Amino acid sequence: MSVDTRLEEPDVDGLGEVDETAFARLTEPHRRELHVHCYRMLGSFEDAEDTVQETFLRAWRRRETFEGRSTFRAWLYRIATNASLDLLDKRRPEPATGGEVRWLQPYPDRLLDELPAGDADEPEAVAVARETIELAYLVALQHLAPRPRAVLVLRDVLGWPAKEVADLLGDSVNSVNSALQRARAGLREHLPAERQDWTGSEPDAATRELLRRFTVATEATDVDALATMLRDDVRSSMPPTPGVRVGRDAVVADWVSDGFAEITGLRGVPTSVNRQPAIAFYLWQEDERAHLPLTLDVLRISRGEITEVVIFDADQFPRLGLPARLPADGAE
Template sequence: MSADMLLEEPAFAGLAERHRRELHVHCYRMLGSFEDAEDTVQETFLRAWRRRETYEGRSTVRAWLYRIATNACLDLLAKCRPEPATGGEVLWLQPYPDRLLDELPAADADEPETMAVARETIELAYVVAVQHLAPRPRAVLILRDVLGWPAKDVADLLGDTVNSVNSALQRARAGMREHLPAERQDWACGEDSGTRELVRRFTDASVATDIAGLTALLRADARSAMPPTPGLHLGRDAVISDWAGDGFEDLGRLRAVATSVNRQPAVAFYLWQEESGAFLPLTIDVLRISGGAITEVFIFHDDRFPVLGLPDHLPADGTK
């Protein structure tokens, strides 16, 4: 698209919408919050419209929008989160629905490495690890390793030198290794029959409020968190103790709906409410599975159900 065409509101609006989902995912990786990413994309489009006359056509409009979005993310981080996450906890973390990830341009099936990067860099383990990086190294990592930008383009965006960008990238990669599972294959989620069976067993044990059954499914080094509620529970015993201490076994009648977020298996749980005569949203459990066991459970509150496209209730007969 020419710079002149970008000045026309219908053309600009159509182009912006074409790139909305991928920009939203980019901002989500940077910020870890679905809602903050939504606000930042809107800010990106507003800045782009106001600055449309500065677009000179030296790069693609897509790259131009990514530059604006990255700077909008850095501005938000400087204002609201000047310090990165610490200790493995990300209290602002929110899940990203797979149904919206499906709107992204399809990765080339002939490039399995590209497809793997697209999947692995949206999983919660990756997003959490990214939040532990300072904002600028975070931007460098995502632009270089996820989007594949040349170092010179990243340097131009950040107003830095190529040497500084390469140095920041090395620091960022080292920081990621501290917070990601030890081996890449441990956090790459597969949709094989073993995974589906483990999710089924987790669902059945949860609906039955069977603590012993859940214990058997967790790896010894499993971890669990429930953002935005503080508390990261490390190790199977700590996870089970937390669940049992929350009165899990006395919850009452539960129903479950299988779903997926961040390219990971997830289960939405509904609790029977007598006064409503229906099962109402309770929590969404997002699982990371490796080595035939559950290694991580992120639990999100019922306010995430609408964004994930989940029913607002399940009737008594179990039909939706």
């Protein structure tokens, strides 16, 4: 569901006098885009929720400082960025290393669809473009130090001028431009080389067939069939479990060692997160007479092959809007 982007700017002279209910009416339309911004900075859906709440609390306490020199939206983004940096300083003072992000969580497409609709060149639309919300991009961002990460997101994702970013961070324009160049280089180092070939949330017929085959092979725990769909240099991870497996043989061996081939009673439900195709898998539990959540497999596909599988635990199902259980086949 899209919402109207024509959000009214508050009356600068009266903002300090508004009550909490009126202030909430001004801030609430920006909640989802601020949540995505914080999520991009932090890589965690839960941390983003906490940070948006902190953002609104700080905005309410500092409402008299809004003087109209920027838009109300930009003022909120400033607060959200600083709140994100403060959280990173407290919880994760060091960026991710080794290609893994153990705190990574998926973002459901159904919530991304709540963002303001607009022209493709408008900041709101650019901010949720597929290339800046996919998991590979999130992982690469988490490998940047917090301040360069903020510079890159504000400049390259939101399109802020260097002067505004410098003002927000209390730095010089030259320092911001230098940080941006370093951040871009760091991002390229961690991004997949074939991003332009990545298949997004509206797969073509060939991709849909690949997803169908992947689902069928997984339900049958057919390791050999799954192996034929993986690219030679496929990557697999299971946040928050440590480690990234790289290469078809390593990935398949890891699945086998985890006992995947011995599982029976799997069912897959197609979905999408981070503008990527995903399959929610459920496992039959005899005592419940139902299939219960097991894992969410998020796929990256390039040129007809699976190039990455990120597997999340069943605790992610509720926020993704997935069923809590699936009845037995043929049951009402």
